Structures are given as C-alpha cells and as structure tokens.
Amino acid sequence: MALTRFPERPNRHDLLALVLTLGLLALFLEASRETVGPFHPNPISLDPLKLPEYTLRTAFRMGVAFLLSTLFTLVYAPLAAKTRLEPFLISLLDILQSVPILGFLAATAGAFAALFPGRALGYELAAIFAVFTSQAWNMAFSFYQSLKTLPRELDEAATLFRLSPWQRFFRLELPFALPGLVWNAMMSMSGGWFFVVASEAIAVGKTQVELPGIGSYLATAIAQGDGRAVVLASLSMLVAILAYDQLLFRPLVAWSQRFKYEERPGLEPARSWVLDLLRRTHTLRGIAEATFSWALEALFQLERRRPPRRPILPQWVLVLPLLLLGGIGAFILWRQLQPLGWxxxxxxxxxxxxxxxRVMGVLLLATAIWVPVGILLGLRPRVAQRVEALLQILAAFPVNLLYPLLALFLLRHHLSLEVFSAFLMALGTQWYILFNAVAGSMALPEDLKEAARSFGLKGLTLWRRLLLPGTFPHILTGLITASGGTWNAAIVAEVVQWGSLTLQATGLGSYIARWTLEEGQGPHLLLGIAVMSLYVVVINRFVWRRLYRLAEERFRF
Structure with missing residues (x-):
C-alpha cells in the first residue's frame, strides 16, 4: 500500500496539528535532555521560577511511565485471560499491586543507580518505575475484566468469521475494552500523581536523592513548612493535569465512545478539540490511516505465513520452574526474617x-457513596464530560498535602489519628471506585436502558434489575484496585508530618514508613512488605476472585 497518495492536499488544520506536534516534541526533548546526563545532586530550590522546569520534568516522567503501563497492559492482560498461566499471572498481579511503592523503591533505586553509575538515568528510571507501579496494575485489571466478560454473541461471531488471534485482538477485544480502559487509564495517571512525592524525593535508608520535579519540590516545601511553596506547586500540578486532560485523555474518551457496545445509536458522543483538529486534517490523517492499515495488514500476513503450531507443552513443564522459583524465594525470605523472631x-x-x-472501612464507605454517584454520572454522558477534568484534578491531587493541615486540626481538637487516618486513606483511593462506576454506567447499552424505561422500571427496582448488575464487573475492578491502593495509601496516611510535627497511627503503614527511612532494605522492611502482600493476596483470593467468577458467569452481556 502506497503511503504517498492522499485524496486531498494539506490544509490549515494540517499546519495547526503540525505546530502542536512539534511543540510537544520540543518539550519532550527538553525534558529528556537532563535525564541522560551526569547526575548532579543539587538541593531543590523553592524559587518559583524553577517550577516550570520542575513541572516539565515531572510531566515527562509521568508520560513515560504511562506509556510503559499501556504496553504492559496490552501484553499482560491477554496472557492472563487466555492462557493456562491465568491462575499464576493473576496471583502475581495480586502480589504486585499489594507491594507498596516504597517497597519497589527500596528494591530498585540502588539497582538502577548501579546500572548507570554517576548518571542521572539510573535514578530517573527508578522514579519512572515507581510511578509505573502506581499505574499499571489498575489498567491491567481493567483490560483483564473486559476480556473475561466479552459478550457471548461477539465471541460467537468472531468464531463464525474465523478471525485469527491478531484479528480477534485488534478488531474485537481491544475495541470492546477501550471505553473502560480509557477511564481506568485516567485513574492510573491520577494515581501516579498521588505518589509523585515518594517517587521523586527518594528516601530509602542511606539513599537520599531528590530529582528535580514537582514531587521533590513539594517534599522540600513540606519539610520546611513553606505553605506558599506548597500552593505554588499545587497550581503547577494543576496546569500539568489540565494539559494531560486536554491533549490526551479528552481525545481518548471521545474516540473510545465509538466502540461502545450497543445495538442502537446512543446519545451524541463526547467532543474534543484535539480530536476534531486531527479529523479535519488531510495529510496527517492520511498518513496515520495508511500507516495503521499497512501495519495491520503486515501483521495479518505474517500470521498467515506462520508454521502450524506445535503440540503444547504439558502444564507441569510450565508450573515446575515457577514452583521452584517460589520455593527458593520463600527460603530466602525465611532466612532474612529468622533473626527477627516469631x-x-x-x-x-x-x-x-x-x-x-481501616482498609475495609474505607472500601465500604467509598462504595456506599461513590457507586451511586458514578452510575448517575455515567447515565448523563454530557454531565460526565463536563466534570471529567474536575474528577481528574481531584483524583490526581496529592491529598497528602492536606495531611499536615489535618494534623494541626487533630491536635487542636484533641482527635486521634488512629481513627481519622482511615479518612485520609479514603481521600486518595475512593476515585478508583468512582471512575470504574462511571465507566460501567457509560458502557450500558442504550437498548437495555430503553427496555428498562419501556417496562417502567424505577427506583430500587431499576437499580436492582439493571444498574447494579450491568455495572458490577466494572465496580468489582474498582474495588480490587482500590483495595491495593488503600493499603499503599496507609503508608502515607498513618504517618503525618509538617515541619518538626509528626503524628503516627498504629498500623502496618506506619511500620513500613518507619523502617524504610531507618534501614532501607533490612529485614524489618521486608517483613512489613511481606505481611502487607499476604493480606492483600488472601483478600483477593477469597473475596475478589470469587466475585470475579460471579461477574464472568452471571453479569456479562
């Protein structure tokens, strides 16, 4: 297929799109310039003139981590949903989402730095990987849930038309999953902003590194008790969030609505000025369509030429090495923890x-409040589109900035952090449930809503017969990711600091935070991470997994 023949000549929209693309590319190159250079551990300046540079560096790290999270999702979720390794891969995903971000930093900061001694790239990779761990698991669970609840008639149609695996993926599975995946991608980006302070102001044992960025700027401002700098950093973060919303997520939301599963057209889809600009171009749109068509055709041709599949290896050949590695890991863990005593x-x-x-209380409270709100928002797409940016800002705002003010409030009114730390945890993790409830409600087919209106379903009957069953798989994905996120938020919420003032609550989060600072990679930190992972895995296995099977068997279209 020729890539040089286009039906129309370039127009003014091509020029505007080219200017926008070159501008974003220039910002990308500027942000990455310092990444590959020598590492200079300069102290973070609270000069407001430094904030544009710091904002750009943080936005660059967030974008790279988001790209890696997307690639991880598109590979990992299909393997988990469609291979015999599903039990192992889902269990591994449970474990990975249960490991706190401080645990990943403790394990990887020194390793990345050793790979690139004297270079900034090592610490940059550690920060990007930390942000990646706050984004990837939520997106992977969302895509996995969509693959497992694919409508049966679509599955049968793909079999009837004899779609190859690649055709099935690109023409059926990925389009079906896109609406929910985009909303979870927004939530993942917001989760990355929530943990940006810990990822840029690396404090693991003797490793004390501050990378130029909004997160380290905020950490310095909090340590010095500079409220003015905290406000300025928050405004800079707001600008970056709005830029991501307008340039990335709003176009994705508007574009993904064309793949909504329904048998009759719904309301007018969401609009995006960036998407409208790209659709009105001639040259850029022609290049994109021709390139995408060529890539798909080349992929399908390669698949047709692939030799016949060989017999699949017995399952024990795949499981035995995994069991061996698990046994070795358990033995090493036992040796490390033995000196601590039972x-x-x-x-x-x-x-x-x-x-x-605290985690269970937060989940119950957030579910009772945000599931109805999310479903009602999803039933009103125009309203959801208007508040989309506001939801991203609220979800992305690092509420740990409010913790010092809440600490002063608790001290002034003689209130205990033992109870109110649960509310601090809820501020950071309730959005997983809200975003998935909105995505599930927007995914409800219009013909089902019309049928409910025809039968006169109202009030509790409507919620019991349609709204809750129809959104249950999405809500369950939100609960699973919110559970892991709440355990992570406990590390921030159970220890509150403002200048020389420090409050601690009794819990596993404060234990991990304390030993992360004191020993970095010692047995106490390893024990805290192992116990947190065990709690999350057990809950996922005996609660969420069973509900997932229920969603797959009873609550799929």
Whole structure:
C-alpha cells in the first residue's frame, strides 16, 4: 500500500496539528535532555521560577511511565485471560499491586543507580518505575475484566468469521475494552500523581536523592513548612493535569465512545478539540490511516505465513520452574526474617490487622457513596464530560498535602489519628471506585436502558434489575484496585508530618514508613512488605476472585 497518495492536499488544520506536534516534541526533548546526563545532586530550590522546569520534568516522567503501563497492559492482560498461566499471572498481579511503592523503591533505586553509575538515568528510571507501579496494575485489571466478560454473541461471531488471534485482538477485544480502559487509564495517571512525592524525593535508608520535579519540590516545601511553596506547586500540578486532560485523555474518551457496545445509536458522543483538529486534517490523517492499515495488514500476513503450531507443552513443564522459583524465594525470605523472631512477626501481623480494619472501612464507605454517584454520572454522558477534568484534578491531587493541615486540626481538637487516618486513606483511593462506576454506567447499552424505561422500571427496582448488575464487573475492578491502593495509601496516611510535627497511627503503614527511612532494605522492611502482600493476596483470593467468577458467569452481556 502506497503511503504517498492522499485524496486531498494539506490544509490549515494540517499546519495547526503540525505546530502542536512539534511543540510537544520540543518539550519532550527538553525534558529528556537532563535525564541522560551526569547526575548532579543539587538541593531543590523553592524559587518559583524553577517550577516550570520542575513541572516539565515531572510531566515527562509521568508520560513515560504511562506509556510503559499501556504496553504492559496490552501484553499482560491477554496472557492472563487466555492462557493456562491465568491462575499464576493473576496471583502475581495480586502480589504486585499489594507491594507498596516504597517497597519497589527500596528494591530498585540502588539497582538502577548501579546500572548507570554517576548518571542521572539510573535514578530517573527508578522514579519512572515507581510511578509505573502506581499505574499499571489498575489498567491491567481493567483490560483483564473486559476480556473475561466479552459478550457471548461477539465471541460467537468472531468464531463464525474465523478471525485469527491478531484479528480477534485488534478488531474485537481491544475495541470492546477501550471505553473502560480509557477511564481506568485516567485513574492510573491520577494515581501516579498521588505518589509523585515518594517517587521523586527518594528516601530509602542511606539513599537520599531528590530529582528535580514537582514531587521533590513539594517534599522540600513540606519539610520546611513553606505553605506558599506548597500552593505554588499545587497550581503547577494543576496546569500539568489540565494539559494531560486536554491533549490526551479528552481525545481518548471521545474516540473510545465509538466502540461502545450497543445495538442502537446512543446519545451524541463526547467532543474534543484535539480530536476534531486531527479529523479535519488531510495529510496527517492520511498518513496515520495508511500507516495503521499497512501495519495491520503486515501483521495479518505474517500470521498467515506462520508454521502450524506445535503440540503444547504439558502444564507441569510450565508450573515446575515457577514452583521452584517460589520455593527458593520463600527460603530466602525465611532466612532474612529468622533473626527477627516469631514475636516480631506476630506483632507485625497484628499491626496489619489494624490497617486491614481501616482498609475495609474505607472500601465500604467509598462504595456506599461513590457507586451511586458514578452510575448517575455515567447515565448523563454530557454531565460526565463536563466534570471529567474536575474528577481528574481531584483524583490526581496529592491529598497528602492536606495531611499536615489535618494534623494541626487533630491536635487542636484533641482527635486521634488512629481513627481519622482511615479518612485520609479514603481521600486518595475512593476515585478508583468512582471512575470504574462511571465507566460501567457509560458502557450500558442504550437498548437495555430503553427496555428498562419501556417496562417502567424505577427506583430500587431499576437499580436492582439493571444498574447494579450491568455495572458490577466494572465496580468489582474498582474495588480490587482500590483495595491495593488503600493499603499503599496507609503508608502515607498513618504517618503525618509538617515541619518538626509528626503524628503516627498504629498500623502496618506506619511500620513500613518507619523502617524504610531507618534501614532501607533490612529485614524489618521486608517483613512489613511481606505481611502487607499476604493480606492483600488472601483478600483477593477469597473475596475478589470469587466475585470475579460471579461477574464472568452471571453479569456479562
């Protein structure tokens, strides 16, 4: 297929799109310039004139991490949903989302720095990987849920038309999953902003590194008690969030609505000025369409020429190495934790139980409040589009900036952090449930809504017969990711600091935060991470997994 023949000549929209593209490319190159150079551990300046540079560096790290999260999702979720390794891969995903971001930093900061000694790239990769761990698991769970709840008639149609695996993926599975995946991608980006302070102001044992960015700027401002700098950093973060909303997520939301699964047209789709600009171009749109068509055709041709599949290896050949690695890991963990004694292990499990109670309380409260709100928003797409940017800002705002003010409030009114830390945890994790409820409600086919109106379903009957069953798979994805996010938020919420003032709550989060600063990679930190992972995996296995099977069997279109 020739790439040089286009039906129309370039127009003014091509020029505007080219200017926008070159501008974004210039910003990307400027942000990446310092990444590959020598590392200069200069102190973070609170000069407001430094904020544009810091904002650009942080936005660059967030974008790279988001790209890696997307690639991870498109590979990992299909493997988990469609291969015999599903139990292992889902269990591994449960474990990965349960490991706190401080745990990933403790394990990878030194390793990345050793790979590139004396270069900034090592610490940059550590920060990007930390942000990646706050984004990827949510997106992977969303895509996995969509693959497992694919409508049966679409599955049968793909079999009837004899679609190859690649054709099935690009023409059926990915389009069906896109509306929910885009909303979860927005939530993942917001989760990355929430943990940007920990990812840029790396404090793991003896490793104390501050990378230029909004996160390290905020950490410095909080440590010095500079409220003015905190406000300025928050405004800079707001600008970056709005830029991502207008240039990336709003176009994606508007574009993904064309893949909504329904048998009759719904309301007018969402609009985006960026998407409208790209659709009105001649040259750029022609290049994009021709390139995409050529890539798909080349992929399908390659698949047709592939030799016949060989017999699949027995399952034990795949499972045995995994069991061997698991056994070796368990032995190493036992050797590391042996000096601590069983009394310390029991104490940490008790601390985990206190955090578990807070996590369950947060999930129940957030579900009761935000599921109805999200479903009602999704039923009104125009309203959802208008508040989309506001939801991203609220979800992305690092509420740990409010913790010092809340700490002063608690001290002034003699209130205990033991109880109110649960509300601090909810501020950072309730959005997983809200975004998935909105996505599930928007995915409800219009013909089902019309049928409900025809039968006169109203009030509780409508919620019980259509709204809750129809959005249940999405809500469940939100609960799973919110559960892991709440455990992570406990590390921030159970220890509140403003200048020399520090408040701590009894729990596993404060235990991990304390030993991360004191020993970096010692047995206490390893024990805290292991106990938190065990709690999350057990909850996922005995609660969320069973609900997932229920969603797959009973609540799919």
């Amino acid at each position: 009394l310390e292990v029991a104490r940490v499990f008790l601390l985990g139980f206190f955090t578990f109670l």
